[in-house]
Amino acid sequence: MWVSEGGAVGPRAGDDERPTLEDVAAFAGVSRSTASRALNDDAYVSAAAREKVHAAARDLGYSPNQAARSLVTRRTGAIAVVLSEPEARLLDDPYRTAVMRAGYRELADVGRQMVLIFSDTREDLSRTVRFLEGGHVDGALVFAPHRADPLPKALRLLRIPIVFGGQAAGIRRGVHVVDFDNEGGARLAVEHLVAAGRRRIATIAGPQDQSAPIDRLAGWRKTLLDAGLDPADLAEEADFTLSGGANAMSNLLARHKDLDAVFVASDMMAVGALRTLDAAGRRIPDDVAVVSFDDNATLAPAMDPPLTSVHQDPREQVHCMVETLMQLLEDHNLKPRQHVLPVSLAVRASS
Amino acid sequence: MWVSEGGAVGPRAGDDERPTLEDVAAFAGVSRSTASRALNDDAYVSAAAREKVHAAARDLGYSPNQAARSLVTRRTGAIAVVLSEPEARLLDDPYRTAVMRAGYRELADVGRQMVLIFSDTREDLSRTVRFLEGGHVDGALVFAPHRADPLPKALRLLRIPIVFGGQAAGIRRGVHVVDFDNEGGARLAVEHLVAAGRRRIATIAGPQDQSAPIDRLAGWRKTLLDAGLDPADLAEEADFTLSGGANAMSNLLARHKDLDAVFVASDMMAVGALRTLDAAGRRIPDDVAVVSFDDNATLAPAMDPPLTSVHQDPREQVHCMVETLMQLLEDHNLKPRQHVLPVSLAVRASS
DNA sequence: AGCCGATCTGGGAGCGCTCCCAGGTGTGGC
DNA sequence: GCCACACCTGGGAGCGCTCCCAGATCGGCT
Numbered sequence: 001m002w003v004s005e006g007g008a009v010g011p012r013a014g015d016d017e018r019p020t021l022e023d024v025a026a027f028a029g030v031s032r033s034t035a036s037r038a039l040n041d042d043a044y045v046s047a048a049a050r051e052k053v054h055a056a057a058r059d060l061g062y063s064p065n066q067a068a069r070s071l072v073t074r075r076t077g078a079i080a081v082v083l084s085e086p087e088a089r090l091l092d093d094p095y096r097t098a099v100m101r102a103g104y105r106e107l108a109d110v111g112r113q114m115v116l117i118f119s120d121t122r123e124d125l126s127r128t129v130r131f132l133e134g135g136h137v138d139g140a141l142v143f144a145p146h147r148a149d150p151l152p153k154a155l156r157l158l159r160i161p162i163v164f165g166g167q168a169a170g171i172r173r174g175v176h177v178v179d180f181d182n183e184g185g186a187r188l189a190v191e192h193l194v195a196a197g198r199r200r201i202a203t204i205a206g207p208q209d210q211s212a213p214i215d216r217l218a219g220w221r222k223t224l225l226d227a228g229l230d231p232a233d234l235a236e237e238a239d240f241t242l243s244g245g246a247n248a249m250s251n252l253l254a255r256h257k258d259l260d261a262v263f264v265a266s267d268m269m270a271v272g273a274l275r276t277l278d279a280a281g282r283r284i285p286d287d288v289a290v291v292s293f294d295d296n297a298t299l300a301p302a303m304d305p306p307l308t309s310v311h312q313d314p315r316e317q318v319h320c321m322v323e324t325l326m327q328l329l330e331d332h333n334l335k336p337r338q339h340v341l342p343v344s345l346a347v348r349a350s351s
Numbered sequence: 352m353w354v355s356e357g358g359a360v361g362p363r364a365g366d367d368e369r370p371t372l373e374d375v376a377a378f379a380g381v382s383r384s385t386a387s388r389a390l391n392d393d394a395y396v397s398a399a400a401r402e403k404v405h406a407a408a409r410d411l412g413y414s415p416n417q418a419a420r421s422l423v424t425r426r427t428g429a430i431a432v433v434l435s436e437p438e439a440r441l442l443d444d445p446y447r448t449a450v451m452r453a454g455y456r457e458l459a460d461v462g463r464q465m466v467l468i469f470s471d472t473r474e475d476l477s478r479t480v481r482f483l484e485g486g487h488v489d490g491a492l493v494f495a496p497h498r499a500d501p502l503p504k505a506l507r508l509l510r511i512p513i514v515f516g517g518q519a520a521g522i523r524r525g526v527h528v529v530d531f532d533n534e535g536g537a538r539l540a541v542e543h544l545v546a547a548g549r550r551r552i553a554t555i556a557g558p559q560d561q562s563a564p565i566d567r568l569a570g571w572r573k574t575l576l577d578a579g580l581d582p583a584d585l586a587e588e589a590d591f592t593l594s595g596g597a598n599a600m601s602n603l604l605a606r607h608k609d610l611d612a613v614f615v616a617s618d619m620m621a622v623g624a625l626r627t628l629d630a631a632g633r634r635i636p637d638d639v640a641v642v643s644f645d646d647n648a649t650l651a652p653a654m655d656p657p658l659t660s661v662h663q664d665p666r667e668q669v670h671c672m673v674e675t676l677m678q679l680l681e682d683h684n685l686k687p688r689q690h691v692l693p694v695s696l697a698v699r700a701s702s
Numbered sequence: 703a704g705c706c707g708a709t710c711t712g713g714g715a716g717c718g719c720t721c722c723c724a725g726g727t728g729t730g731g732c
Numbered sequence: 733g734c735c736a737c738a739c740c741t742g743g744g745a746g747c748g749c750t751c752c753c754a755g756a757t758c759g760g761c762t
Contacts, residue, residue, distance in 0.1 A: 018510075020748055031712045036750065044710055063484040067422040068748035072717050076418070078466075078487070097448065104469045113482060115429075116467040118455045133414040135369075136429070159369070186478060243653070246595075302594070371718055382742045389719065395740055419718035423747050 004161040019060040020200065028056035036096075039064070060239025070135075078113045080137040082128060084144035084151045086120050093240065094268070094296045095314060099165070102318040103141060110326060112138075119151060129154055139325050141318070144168055145210040147301060161328040163321045167211035176328065178320045178339040182212045182293075185310040185343040189263050189291040192308070192345055194227045198261035198289055204248040204273060206265040213240075216265045234259070239267055245269025249276035261289040261351070267299040270307055274350075289351040305349035312343045370411040390415070421486075429464045430676065433479060433486040434503045435495035437471050444591065445619065445647045447494075450516070453669040454492060461677060463489075470502060480505055487500060490676050492669070495519055496561040512679040514672045518562035521691035527679065529671045529690040530542035533563045535646075536661040536694040537570025540614050540642040543659070543696055545578045549612035549640055553585040555599040555624060557616040564591075566614045567644060585610070589620055596620025612640040612702070618650040621658055625701075640702040656700035663694045 025035035026185035030049055037045045038053035060347060069074045072106060081103040100116060105208065107114045115137055119128040123214070128151070132140055139161035144151050152168035156175065163176040193201050203220045206213025224231045236252050237243035245264060249272065252259060264270040270292035274284065282288045286306055320339055328334050376386035381400050388396045389404035407413070432454040434447060451467060458465045466488055470479040483491055483506065490512035495502045503519035507526065514527040544552050553570045557564025567586050568586060575582045587603050589595035596615060600623065603610060615621040621643035621692045625635065633639045635656055643651065646662035671690055 021750095022652070022748080032749085033712055033751085034710085037711090040750085044708090046710060050711085063481065063486075065422070065748050066485045066487050067418045067427070068717090069750075070717095071416070071418040071422055071719085071748080072750045074717080099449075100467075104467070108475075108478065113487070114467065116451075116455070116465065118452070124459075127459065130414060134417045134418050135414075136464070372720095373718080383719085384721085384742055385740085388741090391720085397740060400740085416718050419747090420720075422718080422749085423720045425747085 001193055018065075019062045019129065021062075021064065024053065024056045024060055024062050027060060028052040035300075067168050074135075075121065075138045075329075076136060077111065078115050078137045079107050079322075080115045080117050080132060080140040081107075082119055082132075082140055082142045082144070082151070082155075083115045084119045084142070084146070084149055094292060094299060095266075098296070098314040099143060099318060102315040106136065106315070106318050106322045110322060112322075125151055125154060129158065132160055139163075139329055141165060141321050142168070145212060147209045147211070161325060163325045163328065165317060165321055174336050176324050176334075176336050176338075178317055178324065178341065180212070180312045180317065180341050181343050182215035183219035183222075185312065185345075186216040186263065186291060187223045188343070188345045189293070189308075189310050190223035190227075192347070193230070193261045193263065193289055193291060193351065194223070196261075196289065199229065200234070200256060200259040201229065201261040201263060202236070202252045202256060202259045203231075204245055204252070204262060204264045204269050205235055205237045206240050206269070208237055213265050220263050238265075240266050240268060242268055242272040245272030246276045247272075249273040250280075253277075253280055253282075257320070259288065264290065264292040266296040267292050267296045267309060268306060270309070271299065271303060274303060274307075285349065285351050291345075291351050297345045300346070301348065303350070308348045308351040310343050310345050311346045312341070317341060369416075370413045372413075372415065375404060375407045375411055378411060379403040404463060411598075412423070416572065424576045425486075426489045426680075427487060428462065429466050429488045430458050430673075431466045431468050431483060431491040432458075433468045433470055433483075433491055433493045433495070435470045435497070435500055445650060446617075446645060449647070449665040450494060450669060451483050453666040454673075457666070457669050457673045461673060462672075474507070476505060480509065483509055483511055490514075490680055492516060492672050492676065493519070496563060498560045498562070500641065504566050512676060512683065514676045514679065516668060516672055518576075523588070525687050527675050527685075527687050529668055529675065529692065531563070531663045531692050532694050533566035534570035534573075536644060536696075537567040537616075537665065538574045539643055539694065539696045540644070540659075540661050541571050541574035541578075541699070544612045544614065544640055544642060544702065545574070545580070547612075547640065551585070551607060551610040552578065552580065552612040553587070553603045553607065555596055555603070555613060555615045555620050556586055556588045557591050557620070559588055566617050571614050591617050591620060593619055593623040596623030597627045598623075598636075598672065600624040601631075604628075604631055604633075610639065612642070615641060615643040618645040618647045618658060618660060621660070622650065622654060625654060636700065636702050642696075642702050646697045651697070652699065654701070659699045659702035660697050661694050662697045668692055 010028070014108060022032050025032045028035060030053060033136065034045060034049050035053045038050040039057060039199070068106050081100065085096065104114045117128055117131065119125060141163055142152065143165040145166050152164065155162055163178060166179050167177060168175055190201060201224060205217040208214055221231045233255060236248040238248040245268065252262065262273060271289055273290060277284060277288055284290055287299055291308045293310045295309035298311040300307040320341065324339065372386055373383050376383045379386060381404060385396060385400050386404045389401040390408060412557040432451065436447065455465045464553060468479055468482065479502065492514055493503065493506060494516040496517050503515065506513055514529060517530050518528060519526055541552060552575060554568065561567055572582045584606060587599040589599040596619065603613065604627070613624060615624050621641055624641060628635060628639055635641055642659045644661045646660035651658040651660040671692065675690065
């Protein structure tokens with residue numbers, strides 16, 4: 001590595017003094033109290049005073065000291081978004097990326113700043129807990145899909161408002177949850193395949209240590225049984241990755257040469273499955289129909305053929321979570337609720 | 352959407368009082384000052400007092416109020432990571448995801464909390480500036496690759512320590528920058544192709560409103576000229592996406608049926624190029640050799656064939672940025688520096 | 703004229719912490 | 733025996749803000 005010294009444009013020396021509210025008040029010729037009221041547009045400030053204060057603030061380049069403010073108001077204006085998930089998963093998972101993005105937007109819309117927290121190792125757990133406890137944030141949106149994850153239970157003991165995205169590990173009641181109707185979505189997908197005359201409908205399930213994939217698998221199974229079809233030996237578990245989906249598809253094809261449809265628990269795995277099917281010479285949807293889950297905007301419609309997929313909108317989920325959290329901030333005794341968001345089927349050429 | 356009420360496990364009623372340092376001190380039988388010293392392991396605290404205070408803190412479940420602390424210390428322990436980029440780009444770009452991840456890790460390693468900020472619209476700009484000014488964070492790592500982006504200039508006026516990742520729009524001096532050797536990387540790639548006997552070496556360049564792609568294109572051109580080869584008409588610009596890469600490859604093939612190599616400015620675009628080449632019946636690397644840029648860990652080695660790619664490690668970049676920022680935090684008058692990180696060539700089967 | 707309420711203002715207190723300073727205790731050297 | 737110097741402790745001040753309360757002004761009512 002080499003290093004080159006830049007120009008001599010030094011940082012503004014001295015003058016490290018940021019103006020305080022007192023300075024603004026003095027400049028505007030009013031008291032600190034009046035200045036505060038004007039800037040927070042409280043009631044009972046004369047139009048003249050408000051005008052003078054705002055002008056002073058502008059001229060002095062004033063911005064309030066958040067630490068001082070939150071020391072007295074006991075709120076910070078920041079909300080944590082906690083993603084508890086092994087590192088590798090996150091890099092690959094378009095759903096998580098969408099969640100981060102949506103979190104930022106939705107929180108910005110209600111005037112809150114997002115503080116993103118990744119938490120996947122043991123040390124992370126205690127650091128995360130310490131951070132949330134430290135009063136850095138007013139509340140948290142938590143995504144912790146893994147059943148064995150100790151985080152949700154640890155967080156439950158904290159005294160800050162929390163809303164979970166998806167079922168929280170090992171906790172069924174007493175917490176706020178916003179989840180999608182995973183089982184219902186799987187049902188939609190399989191019913192669609194049955195209605196199209198498919199009879200050998202396999203599934204590539206997601207990791208069975210998470211609620212969502214468990215529910216999707218259950219939905220597939222129940223719907224087959226309801227239609228008088230036999231699910232035996234037609235399920236294969238994979239890990240939500242492209243290559244995992246491809247391998248699972250190989251295994252299914254090897255076991256069942258006659259399968260005519262497959263329900264895949266995520267778009268990413270479906271991409272892998274598509275590749276395997278293509279390599280095996282199966283035409284889609286003529287020989288094998290494919291329906292997946294997620295309906296990721298950049299993935300599902302871009303495939304060849306475009307994927308029929310169960311549509312769930314992460315933004316909608318996050319929106320609902322933020323809404324719930326805002327209510328919780330207002331009323332800490334809000335009764336815990338389980339919101340279940342509906343999903344729909346986006347039908348495309350793959351089925 | 353339907354909503355089901357959860358169990359009656361209400362939140363801990365009343366008792367909203369978090370213990371303060373004063374409480375801990377009283378409980379331990381020492382003064383507030385001593386308690387503070389013990390918890391911050393200052394010098395001059397007796398072992399006995401330290402022990403008592405720590406026990407008290409543990410028993411009471413004490414965690415310090417960060418707002419109060421940062422009000423007096425004038426530092427928050429948080430660092431902003433600012434990503435200034437159109438929304439669509441971020442969802443797709445594995446490099447940005449890696450940067451977020453690395454930022455979180457590297458900052459955690461030095462005991463700092465990452466506050467992630469997306470900034471791509473006009474409103475975002477003023478919100479971002481306001482946030483950074485508000486004293487929420489001690490400093491910022493800023494990624495703003497686009498030449499026309501007004502953010503860097505705006506941030507330059509702020510009085511908080513900032514380190515840029517990659518060249519900042521329109522600013523060449525007076526700021527701290529950690530960048531990769533983009534031109535040198537392109538040179539490595541092209542020299543490798545020339546050494547392998549390739550003579551018609553095309554390139555798929557990235558968006559020419561950003562520094563990195565500009566430098567990569569320049570490196571390609573210069574190296575060709577140095578080797579006595581003609582770059583004319585052999586460059587095609589694309590937008591860093593898979594489909595963009597595929598289209599660019601089509602255009603190049605249409606213009607030059609005889610091209611025997613292509614240097615692609617990103618892995619993602621290379622994936623698209625690979626598809627096009629495959630569809631056109633070109634064998635890789637026999638007919639056309641492919642070298643790309645980024646060497647993304649989940650992308651480059653997983654392709655068929657695995658991609659030869661210029662290796663740059665986002666974690667290394669972020670590490671250097673964090674290091675620089677920490678120095679800057681110590682000494683606000685640190686002379687601005689431009690760090691240029693070396694890159695290397697990971698040779699695989701595609702060339 | 704007197705009074706009441708609505709509107710506006712300024713001063714004081716205090717959020718929970720860190721830091722400075724004055725003071726108290728013990729140990730060693732002259 | 734006394735001073736110098738470590739070590740340790742507690743109280744006070746103050747960071748920059750919001751909120752409460754007392755007071756001032758003014759119009760409109762009895």
